[in-house]
Amino acid sequence: MKKAxxxxxLLFTPNFAFSGVQxxxxxxxxxxxxxxNAVISIQEDYSGPATLKxxxxxxxxxxxxxxxxxxxxxxxxxLAINHEYQSTFLIDTSSMPDSVYRIYLQLKFKQDGLxxxxxxxxxxxxxxxxxxxxxxxxxxxxGITLFANTTSAAxxxxxxxxxxxxxxxxxxxxxxxxxxxxxxxTYINENxxxxxxxxxxxxxxxxxxxxxxxxxxxxxxxxxxxxxxxxESAGKTYQTTNTIEIIEEKEDENNCPICPECPIxxxxxxxxxxxxxxxxxxxxxxxxxxxxKITAQLNLKRDEYYYIPIIIIGIASLIIMYAKIK
Numbered sequence: 307m308k309k310a311x312x313x314x315x316l317l318f319t320p321n322f323a324f325s326g327v328q329x330x331x332x333x334x335x336x337x338x339x340x341x342x343n344a345v346i347s348i349q350e351d352y353s354g355p356a357t358l359k360x361x362x363x364x365x366x367x368x369x370x371x372x373x374x375x376x377x378x379x380x381x382x383x384x385l386a387i388n389h390e391y392q393s394t395f396l397i398d399t400s401s402m403p404d405s406v407y408r409i410y411l412q413l414k415f416k417q418d419g420l421x422x423x424x425x426x427x428x429x430x431x432x433x434x435x436x437x438x439x440x441x442x443x444x445x446x447x448x449g450i451t452l453f454a455n456t457t458s459a460a461x462x463x464x465x466x467x468x469x470x471x472x473x474x475x476x477x478x479x480x481x482x483x484x485x486x487x488x489x490x491x492t493y494i495n496e497n498x499x500x501x502x503x504x505x506x507x508x509x510x511x512x513x514x515x516x517x518x519x520x521x522x523x524x525x526x527x528x529x530x531x532x533x534x535x536x537x538e539s540a541g542k543t544y545q546t547t548n549t550i551e552i553i554e555e556k557e558d559e560n561n562c563p564i565c566p567e568c569p570i571x572x573x574x575x576x577x578x579x580x581x582x583x584x585x586x587x588x589x590x591x592x593x594x595x596x597x598x599k600i601t602a603q604l605n606l607k608r609d610e611y612y613y614i615p616i617i618i619i620g621i622a623s624l625i626i627m628y629a630k631i632k
Contacts, residue, residue, distance in 0.1 A: 326350075327358070327413045327424050335434045338404065342397040342433065348413060349390050350424070356415035358383045360395060363408040365432075372408040372429065387415070404437040449476030449539065452546040454485075456533045459551040463524040466495075466550060470516045470535055474508040478540035481506045485518040485535045487550060494531060494552070495520040528554040 330345040344360065360383075361376035380397055409431040413424040451473045457466040468485050484503040487495045495502070501519035508514050518535070533550045536543060 327411045327426050329409055329411055329426055329431050331431070331433070334432060335436065336399050337436050338402065339400045342399060344395045344397055344409065345392065346395060346411065347392045348387055350387060351389065352415060352417050353388045354415060356385045356387050356413055358385050359412040360397065361410040361412065362402070363410040365406045365408070376410050376412060399435055402435045404435050406432060406434050408432045449542065450474055450481065450537050450544045452535055452537055452544055454535045454546050454548060456548040457550055459553055460522060461553055461555045462522055462526045464522055466520045466522060466533065468518040468533065468535055470518060471513065472508065472516060472537060473513040474510055476539060477510060479507050479509055480539065481508055482538040483516060483536070485520055485533070487520055487522070487531050487533050489529065489531050494526040495522055526552055528552050
């Protein structure tokens, strides 16, 4: 009951409900060097000068909570408040170590001879500062990035594939993309063709996914080889390399030839089995005989009916002869 009354008082107390300093962020994750657009709003029953501090509160990973104070002072501003105030402040993150923080705001002003302090240290004010990843820097500097998902193992004479994701960060849009497989001295794929060599046009900032195919020659031994994907643009060369294992093909123990008509051994064994002679199904054998059985039964009944009159005549004759003898 006391909590309910307190809540009603808070809601209907204008000076308390609408006073204070608040922060609004459009983004919460930043790379070091990014600029934070912090929109700060102030509402107070006060007109006059004030001091605003923008700070960082560190996150304690052991305690699992933010500190309740200004750990790092970022900016300090002298403001003129007329009951309401709103402005956007730009905060540079270059000097912030990568971590998670909370933006801490502190507003001070004098009213009626007293120094009043307002602060905002809500958990919703958190920001994440991330280091500039090396891959991000390389993308901007190199002009082209390559990532390839390639065949990991193959037989001599088979085909290997490379699914290539290529992103162009440079100004030149014409790119030559090709792939090959080799060890330290020997190429083991056939010459470049339309499947392993592509002439591309990729706009700056765009990404394409290309499938390259390499046909392996027959006369190669087992071992580990390098699967190299290369892009050339504006006189520069970019590469990414994976490994591929060449496996010696085993002989088929069942002497089953590998062919489209015979993809697995079990099918070959079936195809070599002598087919069984065709026979009529049980249904086909029984169906014609059923009328014959019915006909035989009917004939038997007709024979029985044929002898009945003869038997009756014989019995009657015996009765008459017996009567005469009497």
